[in-house]
Amino acid sequence: xxxxxxxxxxxxxxxxxxxxxxxxxxxxxxxxxxxxxxxxxxxxxxxxxxxxxxxxxxxxxxxxxxxxxxxxxxxxxxxxxxxxxxxxxxxxxxxxxxxxxxxxxxxxxxxxxxxxxxxxxxxxxxxxxxxxxxxxxxxxxxxxxxxxxxxxxxxxxxxxxxxxxxxxxxxxxxxxxxxxxxxxxxxxxxxxxxxxxxxxxxxxxxxxxxxxxxxxxxxxxxxxxxxxxxxxxxxxxxxxxxxxxxxxxxxxxxxxxxxxxxxxxxxxxxxxxxxxxxxxxxxxxxxxxxxxxxxxxxxxxxxxxxxxxxxxxxxxxxxxxxxxxxxxxxxxxxxxxxxxxxxxxxxxxxxxxxxxxxxxxxxxxxxxxxxxxxx
Numbered sequence: 001x002x003x004x005x006x007x008x009x010x011x012x013x014x015x016x017x018x019x020x021x022x023x024x025x026x027x028x029x030x031x032x033x034x035x036x037x038x039x040x041x042x043x044x045x046x047x048x049x050x051x052x053x054x055x056x057x058x059x060x061x062x063x064x065x066x067x068x069x070x071x072x073x074x075x076x077x078x079x080x081x082x083x084x085x086x087x088x089x090x091x092x093x094x095x096x097x098x099x100x101x102x103x104x105x106x107x108x109x110x111x112x113x114x115x116x117x118x119x120x121x122x123x124x125x126x127x128x129x130x131x132x133x134x135x136x137x138x139x140x141x142x143x144x145x146x147x148x149x150x151x152x153x154x155x156x157x158x159x160x161x162x163x164x165x166x167x168x169x170x171x172x173x174x175x176x177x178x179x180x181x182x183x184x185x186x187x188x189x190x191x192x193x194x195x196x197x198x199x200x201x202x203x204x205x206x207x208x209x210x211x212x213x214x215x216x217x218x219x220x221x222x223x224x225x226x227x228x229x230x231x232x233x234x235x236x237x238x239x240x241x242x243x244x245x246x247x248x249x250x251x252x253x254x255x256x257x258x259x260x261x262x263x264x265x266x267x268x269x270x271x272x273x274x275x276x277x278x279x280x281x282x283x284x285x286x287x288x289x290x291x292x293x294x295x296x297x298x299x300x301x302x303x304x305x306x307x308x309x310x311x312x313x314x315x316x317x318x319x320x321x322x323x324x325x326x327x328x329x330x331x332x333x334x335x336x337x338x339x340x341x342x343x344x345x346x347x348x349x350x351x352x353x354x355x356x357x358x359x360x361x362x363x364x365x366x367x368x369x370x371x372x373x374x375x
Contacts, residue, residue, distance in 0.1 A: 022140050027055040029263040036083065037063050044334065052338045071136060094133070111124055128172075141183045144209070152221070162200050185212060192229050201237050282363075
């Protein structure tokens with residue numbers, strides 16, 4: 001009997017809310033996953049991430065295989081114990097990072113041979129090795145190994161890549177085996193071509209996965225093109241399985257994706273923005289480095305209950321950012337992750353009440369007002 005499951009509890013238009021149940025906890029959907037690439041969400045303690053409302057974190061096969069090594073993490077008790085995170089973890093397969101970060105890569109039917117961007121050492125990543133690494137890490141949700149070409153790309157290149165990814169998906173499924181307490185997600189590819197995405201979805205359905213990701217977006221195509229693809233891509237995937245949009249994104253990207261039937265998302269943006277002095281609020285982004293904040297005693301967002309907003313002024317946050325103090329990135333990251341999780345909870349509540357359209361209209365109206373005026 002499977003120990004993991006997915007249940008939809010409400011729909012409002014194409015927007016969905018529900019829950020993924022795992023032995024390590026329940027993931028409320030739609031869900032945003034903070035990114036802990038190298039077994040840490042930068043600038044945050046694990047208990048602080050949990051306090052924002054996050055049900056699940058994302059780790060990365062590519063980075064963790066290079067350092068400290070999957071076998072070492074396994075010897076030390078697995079990724080959960082290693083990074084002190086008791087809730088579920090999803091790991092990316094490493095396919096995207098191999099294509100975007102590594103040097104001198106050689107793509108073959110078997111997999112990808114590449115040199116590490118860290119020390120130049122040579123590695124081979126295949127569907128089988130990706131599944132082995134994610135098993136050693138102890139990932140609760142494992143991603144099939146795929147290739148993700150950057151956009152724009154010509155149709156022949158996208159089709160060739162998609163079909164290779166589907167063959168790798170079948171090998172990933174075989175290598176994953178029977179693990180009822182874990183989940184394996186397949187990844188739909190096909191660029192912005194509706195028929196190629198349909199072909200990919202059909203291949204994934206035939207293989208059979210516990211969840212399905214919409215891959216190959218948020219790679220340079222722009223929001224309009226991404227939304228045009230999401231107008232059909234999620235509906236090509238099984239309705240009774242989680243749908244995961246990889247690498248997204250800004251708050252308006254997330255609301256638009258949920259509107260179109262997406263259940264899960266991840267992005268480095270909240271933590272990366274926090275480290276570079278940008279706060280995401282209900283009225284849009286705030287650049288805390290700007291001089292207008294130097295004498296402002298008010299919080300980033302007067303309605304926010306995160307530690308940055310409860311205890312610190314814009315003037316202080318401006319000062320510590322300008323001074324290069326590490327507390328700046330810590331507080332802004334905490335605020336950003338808190339805001340993202342509040343956004344997800346707001347959407348879950350609205351969908352359950354059949355009021356998602358009202359939520360979306362209020363979201364856009366609030367952002368259109370812009371940041372509060374300086375004193």
